[in-house]
Every structure is written in C-alpha cells, then in structure tokens.
Amino acid sequence: MRKVVGVAAMVALVAATVTYVVVSASPGGAVDLGAPDSLIYVENGRVGRAPLGSPEAGSVGGMSCLRVYSAASTTVCLRTVAIPPSFEAAVYSGNSLEKTIPLDGTPSRARVSRSGRLVAWTVFREGDSYMPAGYFSTTAGIYDRETGVLYGSMEDFTVQGLDSHDRNFWGITFTPDDKGFYATLSTGGKNWLIKGDLATRTLVPLRENVECPSLSPDGTRLAYKKRLNDHWRLHLLDLATNTETPLGDPTEVDDQAAWLDNNTLAYARPPFPGEPPAIYSLPIDGQPRLLKPNATSPAATTGG
Secondary structure, three states: OOOHHHHHHHHHHHHHHHHHHHHOOOOOOOOOOOOOOEEEEEEOOEEEEEEOOOHHHOEEEEEEOOEEEEEOOEEEEEEEEEOOOEEEEEEEEOOEEEEEEEEOOEEEEEEEOOOOOEEEEEEEEEOOOOOOOOOOEEEEEEEEOOOOOEEOOHHHOEEOOOOOOOOEEEEEEEOOOOOEEEEEEEEOOEEEEEEEEOOOOEEEEEEEOOEEEEEOOOOOEEEEEEEEOOEEEEEEEEOOOOEEEEOOOOOOOOOOOEEEEOOEEEEEEOOOOOOOOEEEEEEOOOOOEEEEOOOEEEEEOOOO
16 A cells, blocks of 8 residues: 555645746756766756866756756756656757656656666656655666667566565666666565666666665775665675675765765765755765755766
8 A cells, every 4th residue: 555645745746846847947058968077966956067176166057857867978867848747858968869758757866877878767656755665666767878778667677586576676776887787676575786687687686775776986886875764874885795884974865876986975965954955975984075055966977
C-alpha cells in the first residue's frame, strides 16, 4: 500500500514546480553547457554555470530544469513540459538539443557517463521521498547516445540471486568503460547496491544499505548515502578492499553526490533545518565547505 500523504506531497510539489516554470519562461541569458572546468547547477529552477575555481562567479540562464547533470559536453535536463504536469529528459550535445525522452514521473536523479555517451535518470512514480520504505515507487532508465538504445526501466533487467518481485531502482552511476553501472535496488524492505551490465541486462547485488551511489572518476571508489536509523550520512566504499568509511559531514544528506575530482564531492543539503538547500563540497578526508548557496544538482564538467 502506498502512503497517501507522500502522494499528496508530490502533487503539491509538482503544482509548485509547474507554477514556477510558467513564471520563469521569460527569456534569459544562455549558459554555455559545454564549457570545460565548470560547475553546472540549478538555482531557483534554472540552470547556472560557474568556473570550478570560482563558484561565486556563476551566472544563471533561461533553461528551466528540476535536475541537471553534465559531462563531456553532454547535458541532461529533467524538466516539466506541460500543464497538467508531464516530464521529460532533454539531452543536449553542447548547447544543442539532441533528443527528448518522456518520463513516467517526477524527476529525482540524473547522471551522464564520463564519456558523455550514456544518460540516466530516476523518477518518482508514487511518493516523493526515499525514506519511508514501501511508500514510494521509482523508475530508473538509461539512454545510449551512440547506439540509440533506450533502456526504459531497470525492471526489464534480470536480478541475479534475489527473488525480487517488489522492485524499485534509483541513483544510477556509470563505469568508465560505458559497459556497466551501479545503482540502488530496493526489495523486500532492504536497499542493495547493485552492479549492472548493459549488454546482458543483468544486475548483481553487492552490498546492503547503499543508496544513490556515485563512482569516482578513476573508478575505484563509490560515494553514497547510508541510512542510519532515521537519517542518511555520506559514506565511501573502496571497491578493491570493500572497506566502508563515513565521510566528514555528519549532517543528513539526501542527494546523489557528484565528484568534482578524484578526492572531492559536491552535493546539496540545507545549511540548517528548514532552509533552502545549498551546494557543499567535501574532500574525502576533510570537512564540508559551502560552495553555492540556494542551489542544487551540482555537476562538474570534468567530474564523473
């Protein structure tokens, strides 16, 4: 049974988003989505860009997105496209629109492979939070820009070793060779880190209590959020040693982190409870630093 309160909250969120998109449809300056060494983000519903070395110098353009991600001059913008609301993934090559893909729910996560070939998204079909297990429903999909193949839902993949009829997938992150990915599978009241193979359409469970994984640019470590009772904390998994380490931000983080480089993460969270989210950077061996106030959905054009 789905939680009615969660669905109502989602409807309210969508209504607010649609209102904003209509208001913000006035012309705005263009953001160079293909500029190197940049931080791409969403501020007040619009896409912005800043130099990685000077995030305070950013500017916001006219493109409206709920979630954005960019790598190798490829950008995916998850956005509202109609009233009553429907959603799509808009894929850009540089600053040119390449393809739009209809989505089956409210956008939540977006990712592009390091090469720019693969694009991924997660949407809520029901509910609006990952916290209440069993009270939400998600769909995660992948588009291959090189072959044109659309993997519309991870539910079409075979999960090895688990009898998983009640399945939710979210938070895709790609391997450097563009042949596979990591993601989260929720089934039977447990959340699993899974590794997927695009050629065989198979999924292998690896570890429990891993959500929204993000693979480092060198492919050696996964950053993710781990549930600790009623909140999440960012952790790091060394794939060679299978060693898990809590990272230096004890504050709750409900986001799929992005890598700014091999040693630094970026993610969005409220500075204090009840405040609008802001983007923070976090060295894997250090403390969080405010990077961009009133902004979400960070992506580094050199990150993975």
